[in-house]
Amino acid sequence: MTLSRNWIWMGITLGIFILSILHVLLGEIFVSSSDFYTFLFDFDPDKIEHVILKEFRIPRLFMCFIAGSSLSLAGLMMQTLFQNPLAGPYVLGINSGSSLLVALSVLSGWTFVRNDFGLIFSALIGAGIFAVLILFLANFLRNSLSLLLVGIMIGSFTGALVSILQSVSEANSLKLFTLWSMGSLQNVQFGQLGVIFLFYLLALLVTMYYSKSLNALILGEKEASLLGINVRKSRIGIICATVLFTGLVTAFCGPIAFIGLAVPNLIRILFKTQNHRILIPACLLGGVVFLLICDICVELLSFITPLPINAITSIIGAPMVIYFIIKRLA
Amino acid sequence: MIEVRNAKIGYVNPLIQIPQLNLRKGELYGLVGANGKGKSTFMKSVIGEIDLLEGEILMDGLPIQPTLDQRRSKLFSFVSSRFAGIPHLRVLEYVLLGRTPYLGRFGQVTEKDRDASILALEAVDILHLQNKFTEEISDGERQMVAIARAMAQDTPYVFLDEPTAFLDYKNKRKIMELLQQYVRSEEKSVLVTSHDLEILLQSVDTIFCIPESSTTMRTILKKDFELESIIQQTFH
Amino acid sequence: MKHLIILSLLLLFSCQESNSSSELNSNKNLVQYADFFQLIQQDGQTILQILSPETKKIEQTIVINPKDPLLKVACLSATHVGMMQKLNLIDRIGAVSNSLYIYNSELLKNVQDKKVLELGEEMQIPVESLVKSGCQAIFYSGFGKEFQHAKTLNKIGIDCLVNYDWRESHPLGKAEWILVFGYLMGKPAEAHAIFEDLKEKYLDLQVVSTNRKAKVISGNMWGDQWNAPAGESYQATLMKDAGAEYVYRKTKGTGSVQLSFEKIIADSKNVEFWLNTGIPTKKMMVASNPKLQNMSVFKTGKIYDYSRSGNRFWEMSAIEPHKVLEDYIRIFSGKNIEKLHFYHLVE
Incomplete structure (x- = not known):
């Protein structure tokens, strides 16, 4: 058992390494490994390959790491907290907040919101408002099931508002909103990476701090409480980390589907454990591998047709999950 | 030792009145009563989850406090009537969760925790199941595993809420024998609720009975055990 | 009827x-x-x-029945309104899609006076209101596969006429759609006269060859892709006729091509001009996509756009291609740059 698990760890790590190199070197403009070398040690702002590496390839790779791991970890925590393998990072409705604000700024024709701040800002504000709302409710509601229901209700409610906005908006804005809702790893700039990483790190530390609580919560909130876990505090902490993870990703990349749902399930099947001290690092790395594979597909297929990352994650993810489930049953 | 004195227990109106009740170390107790008579409420009150309406509970001579989760988890452990198993959760992992109160801040498991879990599995004679998944073993085995988890938690007081309800006769006997052994060898105080009066009478030292006709809890000592009369009191 | x-x-x-x-x-x-x-x-x-x-x-x-012209019509596109205006037929417009997109002051007033009905999006027009408005025909652009209410409207006697002016690849072909309006509205001679006049002006302006060709890029980012006019499109023809060298002049098609931003960065390295950003200021461009700053043309080139002329551009540019061409020629040559019809410098 231990041996095979070590092999999985090695495979994932090696996979990340190879996929990252592939990811950086792939693209419409040919970038050679020597370009990459000079980029690292002798940056020339006038050299087009260097500019492309700095402004496009590196931020995109970085976002694969951040978004892939954030969404997987958020999904893992939600699945554990709600004791439901169908839960994902979006059950709390954080993405609904982003989506509503983005829809407002793109579709309503509030040009000042749209042009002076940009979509990322709208998405951040939306995620923030809804995060505060969810945390308030989490503190107020007695059990997690109610919270899950409330999250779903909020999602439907804002979804309806967005639909109304969509129905009254003109074609161009509608297309812009649709594009946003398909997700993109390409909107982040080099200069933003620091801030993103900081928030990511914060969320990751909170997640790690609650790994003991998460382990006990596998048995449900009542049992966890009898095992000495402060369930109320843990719930707030876990939600905080989830909100940070998903808010960050939704703001900078739009709502990216499926990873948060698929990866934690895949990891549990692969590692055959419920120990979060293993699941957390495994989901972190697994999410990165998964999103790297998806984004490399986007890059390769972009020579034929442009595809949204959101479509690829589901197209690759769903058969994978089905395969593993069938294999496990057989 | 836990002593309950002149207590009235319930949420708003008293469900049970207890003039006097003791839980001593090294003894196995049975709690009987019809459904809805307040067996669970009694257990929740003892661990401080529900406040007493009247009276007091002393632990080792001191009034019991509405304790924090962390401290409570080192005093009381629980086994519920059914553990259905959890996907991908192995038996040993599950038993290790019983060690949660003793783990470090980040949940790191030490050699001591691992040893305690292995010992618990050995005590209930299911060490061979340690790497099985909790979903793939039988109901009887799962109940054993749940008891092993409570043992790994290593608390002076262990409460089991109808642990034999879903088991066949052989496994019911096995569980009760196991508890008898555990109480003697580890000097624990164990309280079992059950409707299986016959088996209960064969194994416990004292029975607390909430009679059908009144709310006052009665203590029946082993010398007074008589199946027919207890059934009569409890259910008619 | x-x-x-x-x-x-x-x-x-x-x-x-x-x-x-x-x-x-x-x-x-x-x-x-x-x-x-x-x-x-x-x-x-x-x-x-x-x-x-x-x-x-x-x-x-x-x-065409010259004795029975259309007396009241619905025009769903701004281009239609421009053509009707050229024919002096604004009073025959009985319905529009949305007054937000109207430039013509007479028509706007008619909307405010409730003499002209607002129908909304092409795909979801309210049939009953249209019938009530008394329009005999509706001009639409055919963005969707089928005009949703065509069968119903035909039954009630409202004719649905599709206008593919927006699919034309030559600016004069686009402008020539005024003939459709002219013939249907009973003004064929006027329409021919208007078209011949603008054609002559356009052909006179057209730059046959210049020694120094300005390098141009056009379009902007849409999501992760850059939408550029294809090599055989209306925009590409205008750039060619203005004597410029459009970077993607050799691409196939009359619509637009989608390109990755990486490719744009590389291809726009020596470009002097950037047209049709769709966004009026550099600040707003950065807000819409900060990565635009990495284009050398953003920093050192000249950027021109029509967005400040707003509805006027959408209404009139199709029927005044010579003015658009004149703008382009002025932009590329730098002469009479202060007298642009539709375009403005993006700063």
Whole structure:
């Protein structure tokens, strides 16, 4: 058992390494490994390959790491907290907040919101408002099931508002909103990476701090409480980390589907454990591998047709999950 | 030792009145009563989850406090009537969760925790199941595993809420024998609720009975055990 | 009351072969530049044929009745409004899509006075209101596959006329759609005169060759892709006729091409001009996509856009291609740069 698990760890790590190199070197403009070398040690702002590496390839790779791991970890925590393998990072409705604000700024024709701040800002504000709302409710509601229901209700409610906005908006804005809702790893700039990483790190530390609580919560909130876990505090902490993870990703990349749902399930099947001290690092790395594979597909297929990352994650993810489930049953 | 004195227990109106009740170390107790008579409420009150309406509970001579989760988890452990198993959760992992109160801040498991879990599995004679998944073993085995988890938690007081309800006769006997052994060898105080009066009478030292006709809890000592009369009191 | 005889593609299906456009070429076709409609003179009658941009087959056939022109119509596109204005027929517009997109002050006033109805999006127009407005026909752009209420409207006697002006690849072909309006509204001579006049102006301005060709890029980012006019598009023709070298002049198609931003960065390295950003200021451009700053043309080149002229551009540019061309020529040459019709410098 231990041996095979070590092999999985090695495979994932090696996979990340190879996929990252592939990811950086792939693209419409040919970038050679020597370009990459000079980029690292002798940056020339006038050299087009260097500019492309700095402004496009590196931020995109970085976002694969951040978004892939954030969404997987958020999904893992939600699945554990709600004791439901169908839960994902979006059950709390954080993405609904982003989506509503983005829809407002793109579709309503509030040009000042749209042009002076940009979509990322709208998405951040939306995620923030809804995060505060969810945390308030989490503190107020007695059990997690109610919270899950409330999250779903909020999602439907804002979804309806967005639909109304969509129905009254003109074609161009509608297309812009649709594009946003398909997700993109390409909107982040080099200069933003620091801030993103900081928030990511914060969320990751909170997640790690609650790994003991998460382990006990596998048995449900009542049992966890009898095992000495402060369930109320843990719930707030876990939600905080989830909100940070998903808010960050939704703001900078739009709502990216499926990873948060698929990866934690895949990891549990692969590692055959419920120990979060293993699941957390495994989901972190697994999410990165998964999103790297998806984004490399986007890059390769972009020579034929442009595809949204959101479509690829589901197209690759769903058969994978089905395969593993069938294999496990057989 | 836990002593309950002149207590009235319930949420708003008293469900049970207890003039006097003791839980001593090294003894196995049975709690009987019809459904809805307040067996669970009694257990929740003892661990401080529900406040007493009247009276007091002393632990080792001191009034019991509405304790924090962390401290409570080192005093009381629980086994519920059914553990259905959890996907991908192995038996040993599950038993290790019983060690949660003793783990470090980040949940790191030490050699001591691992040893305690292995010992618990050995005590209930299911060490061979340690790497099985909790979903793939039988109901009887799962109940054993749940008891092993409570043992790994290593608390002076262990409460089991109808642990034999879903088991066949052989496994019911096995569980009760196991508890008898555990109480003697580890000097624990164990309280079992059950409707299986016959088996209960064969194994416990004292029975607390909430009679059908009144709310006052009665203590029946082993010398007074008589199946027919207890059934009569409890259910008619 | 049905004013026009429209035979839809479906009805024509059985006799498609005999009615194909090639056979009618023996008769005189009055259209010079436009690809997606024909005006055939045959046996003393004028027949208007709208061709599908996808299949080039006849989609609608209308036999023009000079004695029975349309007196009240709905115009869903700004281009239609511009053409009606040129023909002095603003008073015959009975319905528009949305007053937000109207520039013409007379029409705007009519909307405010409730003399003109607002219908909303092409795909979801309220049929009953349209009937109530008394419009005899509706001009639409055919963005969707099928005009949703065509069958219903035809039954009630409202003719649905598709305008593929926006699919034309030559600026003069686009402007030539004024003939469709002219013939249907009973002003054929006026329409011909207007078109001949603008054609002459356009051809006079057209730069045949210059020694130094300005390098141009056009379009902007849409999501992760750059939407650039394709090499055979209306925009590409304008740039060519203005004597510029459009970076993607060799791409195929009359619509637009999607390119990755990486490619744009590389291809726009030595570009001097950037047209049609769709965004009026550099600050707003950065807000919409901060990565635009990495383009050398953003920092050192000249950027021009029409967005400040807003609805006026959308209403008039199709029917005034010579003015758009003049703008382009002025932008590329730097002469008379202060007298642009539609465009402005993006700063």
